[in-house]
Amino acid sequence: MHKKRLIIIYIIAIVVLYVMIYILPDVLGTLKSSYAVQYGELSVKEDATGVIVRDENVYTSATSGRANYLIREDDLVRVGTKVIDITGEKHDSDEELIELGKKVKNVAVNTGDYTSQADGLVAYTCDGYEGKFKPDKVSSITEKKINNIKDGETLNLKRQIIGNKEPVFKVVDRSMWKIVCFLNNKSHIKYEKGDGIRVGIESAGEKDSVIMSIESVTTKDGKTKLILESDRYYKGLTRDRKVKLKLVDSVNRGLIIKNSSLTKDKKGVQGVMVKDKVGNFVFRPVKVIATDGENSVVANNIFYDKSGNAIDTIVTYDQILTRP
Numbered sequence: 001m002h003k004k005r006l007i008i009i010y011i012i013a014i015v016v017l018y019v020m021i022y023i024l025p026d027v028l029g030t031l032k033s034s035y036a037v038q039y040g041e042l043s044v045k046e047d048a049t050g051v052i053v054r055d056e057n058v059y060t061s062a063t064s065g066r067a068n069y070l071i072r073e074d075d076l077v078r079v080g081t082k083v084i085d086i087t088g089e090k091h092d093s094d095e096e097l098i099e100l101g102k103k104v105k106n107v108a109v110n111t112g113d114y115t116s117q118a119d120g121l122v123a124y125t126c127d128g129y130e131g132k133f134k135p136d137k138v139s140s141i142t143e144k145k146i147n148n149i150k151d152g153e154t155l156n157l158k159r160q161i162i163g164n165k166e167p168v169f170k171v172v173d174r175s176m177w178k179i180v181c182f183l184n185n186k187s188h189i190k191y192e193k194g195d196g197i198r199v200g201i202e203s204a205g206e207k208d209s210v211i212m213s214i215e216s217v218t219t220k221d222g223k224t225k226l227i228l229e230s231d232r233y234y235k236g237l238t239r240d241r242k243v244k245l246k247l248v249d250s251v252n253r254g255l256i257i258k259n260s261s262l263t264k265d266k267k268g269v270q271g272v273m274v275k276d277k278v279g280n281f282v283f284r285p286v287k288v289i290a291t292d293g294e295n296s297v298v299a300n301n302i303f304y305d306k307s308g309n310a311i312d313t314i315v316t317y318d319q320i321l322t323r324p
Helices: 002-031 095-103 135-140 143-147
Strands: 034-036 038-061 065-069 084-087 108-111 120-123 167-184 196-203 206-220 223-230 242-258 270-275 281-285 288-291 295-298 302-304 310-312 319-321
Touching (some): 038 143, 038 295, 095 167, 167 242
Parallel strands (some): 038 108
Antiparallel strands (some): 034 319, 038 242, 196 206, 206 223, 288 295, 302 310
């Protein structure tokens, strides 16, 4: 009986040792998951919907006839450049185009010689918003006005037969144009007047990007109104109105960590838990350079605090605790 009991104890001891050696570390590893920090880059960006604001004039015909187009779409013209030749017999006007002309009467230029009265880009499209979304009216543009813009309202003005009082072309000032958009106040981008920002613009199935300057930032009722300006050309400048935007503040390089890894010590210093040489996790301060809300890019090796002191921090391939 004694011998049998010893065998049972021996078997139990073997099982306990097996659990401690092979199973328990895996369980603890699951409870304390970690990862090797690596060098990389992090883009801080935000999606938005905005409206293109331009200084533009719509030219309406003072005669009727057959059109001969002399200038291509988006060509830059000078004052006095003839854009269209209208010749031939009289034709009836299109009612839809007449109504469109009435919508833009505050920026309409009636022309009989079909020459441009200003420097700018020639466009053969019109959406009826040319007089509403002007640079001198950005302060009155609301989120509701942007949301009320309907898709498919842009008309192609290029046609063979022109009727009297119909819109025929427009000239767009490219020296300064703007975008107005509204954002939630939970952005990871710090918008400041005068800063530059890369803006990805998506419209009509095409994508383009341009560097713009932040003209103003105002916050009210949980929303931030952002006004951007630029003098740079992009392909949809003369025809776009309501557009999808991707605001890219910066592309930062450094060590990439998960935001769930961030914690603070008793003094309130921000840092992460790093595995030391004997396998224990110890606190190491970090300096966050930028974040996208999920991940952060932090300084590598050392950083300097507000007093100018060099602080040792994490390095490439340090093992970081996922959730301290």
